[in-house]
Amino acid sequence: MDVAIEVADLVVDRGRKTVLHGISATVPTGAVTGLLGPSGSGKTTLMRAIVGVQKVRSGRVTVLGRPAGAPSLRHEIGYVTQAPSVYADLTVRENARYFASLYRGVTRADADRAIDAVGLSDAADQMVNSLSGGQHSRASLACALVGKPTLLVLDEPTVGLDPVLREELWGMFRDLAATGTTLIVSSHVMDEAGRCDRLILLREGRIVADDTVPAVRAAAGTDDLDEAFLRLIRAMSPAEVS
Amino acid sequence: MSARILLSTTHRVLTQVRHDKRTVALVLGIPLLLLTLVYYLYQSEAGAFDQLGLIMLGLFPFALMFILTSVAMLRERTSGTLERLLTTPLAKPDLLFGYGLAFGLVAAVQAGFASGLAYWVFGLHTAGNAGLVILIAVADAILGMALGLFFSAFASSEFQAVQFMPAVVVPQIFLCGLFAPREMMAGWMQALSKAMPLTYAVQGLQEVGRHADPTGLMWRDLAIVLGSAILALSLAAATLRRRTD
Numbered sequence: 001m002d003v004a005i006e007v008a009d010l011v012v013d014r015g016r017k018t019v020l021h022g023i024s025a026t027v028p029t030g031a032v033t034g035l036l037g038p039s040g041s042g043k044t045t046l047m048r049a050i051v052g053v054q055k056v057r058s059g060r061v062t063v064l065g066r067p068a069g070a071p072s073l074r075h076e077i078g079y080v081t082q083a084p085s086v087y088a089d090l091t092v093r094e095n096a097r098y099f100a101s102l103y104r105g106v107t108r109a110d111a112d113r114a115i116d117a118v119g120l121s122d123a124a125d126q127m128v129n130s131l132s133g134g135q136h137s138r139a140s141l142a143c144a145l146v147g148k149p150t151l152l153v154l155d156e157p158t159v160g161l162d163p164v165l166r167e168e169l170w171g172m173f174r175d176l177a178a179t180g181t182t183l184i185v186s187s188h189v190m191d192e193a194g195r196c197d198r199l200i201l202l203r204e205g206r207i208v209a210d211d212t213v214p215a216v217r218a219a220a221g222t223d224d225l226d227e228a229f230l231r232l233i234r235a236m237s238p239a240e241v242s
Numbered sequence: 243m244s245a246r247i248l249l250s251t252t253h254r255v256l257t258q259v260r261h262d263k264r265t266v267a268l269v270l271g272i273p274l275l276l277l278t279l280v281y282y283l284y285q286s287e288a289g290a291f292d293q294l295g296l297i298m299l300g301l302f303p304f305a306l307m308f309i310l311t312s313v314a315m316l317r318e319r320t321s322g323t324l325e326r327l328l329t330t331p332l333a334k335p336d337l338l339f340g341y342g343l344a345f346g347l348v349a350a351v352q353a354g355f356a357s358g359l360a361y362w363v364f365g366l367h368t369a370g371n372a373g374l375v376i377l378i379a380v381a382d383a384i385l386g387m388a389l390g391l392f393f394s395a396f397a398s399s400e401f402q403a404v405q406f407m408p409a410v411v412v413p414q415i416f417l418c419g420l421f422a423p424r425e426m427m428a429g430w431m432q433a434l435s436k437a438m439p440l441t442y443a444v445q446g447l448q449e450v451g452r453h454a455d456p457t458g459l460m461w462r463d464l465a466i467v468l469g470s471a472i473l474a475l476s477l478a479a480a481t482l483r484r485r486t487d
Contacts (some may be wrong), residue, residue: 014487051329055485069485077327085322089258101250102330127261147330 004182010059034196035186035192041202043186051079078144082155084136088129099143114145134161190226251340273302273356303349303383311390349383370450388474393480412439439470
């Protein structure tokens with residue numbers, strides 16, 4: 001397995017609370033790794049640590065062979081936060097073009113292609129503040145695709161999307177992975193877990209499982225990933241589960 | 243730093259302003275309205291508008307750009323776009339100077355409109371050149387913008403950001419020599435006044451008002467205003483952290 005990201009003994013505090021308790025995990029290159037767990041389990045914090053915007057207490061995060069947050073990585077990472085972070089008072093196209101301009105060698109045509117890839121061509125000249133929630137988050141995704149990143153970190157990219165669009169986006173994630181892009185996609189819906197190559201299951205800042213989808217199913221002895229998650233949690237800490 | 247990213251940031255900020263027609267109308271219209279009020283308020287006092295109107299040409303861009311940029315930067319922070327930008331190849335000075343250039347251009351247009359009204363309609367008379375008045379007004383705008391970018395770091399909501407206007411801008415207006423000559427102030431107030439950059443902007447404008455040719459004092463004042471702006475921008479850069487809790 002060609003490793004894109006290596007997390008070793010990562011401890012992160014936010015405020016007075018420790019949100020990641022010394023976790024270790026690896027993410028392979030050219031695959032979709034699902035980061036799953038309930039809300040508040042530390043998914044966003046782990047993603048922030050990977051893109052290098054999170055202060056960490058201890059541990060090491062290595063991304064594409066460099067320490068997370070290294071300036072050279074900024075040309076290679078696309079990060080989509082959970083709340084869509086695009087300019088509401090610009091059109092979709094103006095947003096995509098602005099983000100395109102931040103990368104060397106990325107053209108306006110690339111910006112239009114990214115808009116097309118997320119299915120927003122018809123709304124390209126609409127102001128972002130007039131878009132629906134799902135369109136808004138797709139506009140945000142387009143701005144991350146624009147720089148043709150080798151690593152895409154997507155925090156809950158499919159929330160609020162209708163099933164057809166969700167299907168299309170997952171198809172795009174698979175296509176990107178097939179061409180060598182590494183993707184980390186967080187979700188709290190288990191039915192998306194089955195679409196990933198690998199899963200990292202987080203709960204209360206600890207890793208419950210970090211393996212391929214078939215291996216997670218096998219370890220838990222069930223094909224239902226929701227049920228598998230539950231069984232793995234019970235197996236891990238019987239005292240915590242009543 | 244990259245000229246390409248800086249200029250595209252300027253373009254982006256100007257596009258945002260352009261989409262917001264009402265803001266454009268307010269930015270250009272409010273100074274005209276206030277100048278008109280001041281003109282009629284002091285119409286009976288000979289020479290009063292030549293002094294007050296002139297100073298006001300420097301105050302509008304300062305106060306307005308302070309508010310505009312502190313709210314704009316706060317929005318960058320709260321909407322997540324700032325965090326996102328800091329994960330891209332954009333360097334902090336690209337963002338800050340990109341804003342500076344964009345709002346500097348807006349301020350130049352604003353100062354042009356306000357000066358046009360003051361000179362051509364209300365017959366403002368200055369011994370020196372109107373171009374110098376606009377130059378100082380733009381420097382004031384850049385100062386207001388730089389302070390706005392810096393102070394927005396201490397606000398976590400629009401409510402708080404707007405409060406910094408009376409806290410930072412109004413004392414400078416009180417002590418800059420507009421309401422009372424600085425020589426008449428108590429010693430500690432004179433000292434405060436000397437520490438406030440707006441004082442030098444006003445003094446520079448008064449120099450243009452009194453002297454046909456630009457004076458050394460005027461150039462020194464202009465340098466102090468721009469130096470303060472650069473200092474505030476550097477401090478603002480220090481408040482942009484790539485890594486946060």
